[in-house]
């Protein structure tokens with residue numbers, strides 16, 4: 001059987017119309033534009049309108065990605081949606097998006113790895129495609145974290161935003177060379193001992209409530225910079241490629257300081273970093289595909305480029321995906 005590889009056909013994004021600036025937040029809680037920019041790099045974030053749900057954001061990002069890829073919804077036979085803020089406890093957000101797109105073939109399911117969700121979803125879809133079981137995947141990261149934020153907690157409410165990003169992957173024959181397009185390698189990790197450091201204090205089984213996000217920011221920061229780089233090193237080790245070979249580093253967009261310190265630790269040049277955290281805040285599973293969509297639309301990421309995705313989230317979960325675009 002010929003070897004298969006998952007090739008990126010296109011990416012897309014959607015952001016809710018309403019933006020919330022740091023100055024506006026400073027009217028609600030004891031904070032300032034200066035503190036938020038200095039500690040995180042965030043200048044503004046988008047907030048979903050009343051009644052605008054995660055599946056609605058995801059559907060719009062999906063349509064953008066389908067158009068960008070030149071693919072019709074009928075060509076998709078696998079939908080994986082990464083989200084921690086589903087419309088409903090069930091059915092999955094993926095099946096809601098499947099229906100909204102008019103897709104009745106194939107399979108759709110959600111995947112939950114918080115901020116690492118999109119990288120986990122790419123890794124999952126890629127394994128389906130490489131096995132030959134499915135041909136074309138729609139991978140989405142979509143979130144409405146504004147719905148689980150405690151808007152009176154200044155240590156968290158300034159950090160997050162809403163949005164969605166999407167990617168179309170197609171299984172194509174490959175000779176297995178590193179200069180051929182497609183996902184080259186993925187590396188996922190998790191360690192459940194860290195629950196308390198980043199969690200939501202509600203859920204259907206534990207409390208029968210939705211709950212609010214709680215975070216020990218300093219601990220998460222330390223873990224993100226100290227530990228997460230191992231999965232990027234794993235991707236280099238698995239392929240024999242090096243930081244010099246990379247064209248773009250697209251990490252989870254939580255904090256500009258984490259992004260810069262991680263890149264520095266890995267020996268990745270600052271000009272190779274794609275950062276959108278100043279515009280979107282932390283959109284959890286949507287952050288990496290949103291950054292990819294921005295950098296693809298503005299012409300930075302081009303066909304043939306070597307792109308490293310990396311993310312870390314609650315759990316903890318963390319992962320990398322190395323892609324020849």
Ligand code: UT7
Pocket residue numbers: 030031032035036039040115154155156158198216217218219220221224252254255258282284312313314
């Ligand atoms: O997606 C993965 C999850 N999230 C992350 O990756 C976030 C990881 N953590 C972080 O990004 C940073 O830890 C934060 C941005 C959350 C905080 O930055 P920090 O430099 O670690 O600040 P800190 O928590 O040490 O707080 C410093 C001070 C404290 O005051 P005192 O105790 O020094 O008087 C805080 O109470 O800043 C205070 N503070 C604020 N001040 C103004 C905390 N939040 C705010 C705020 N505005 N919004």
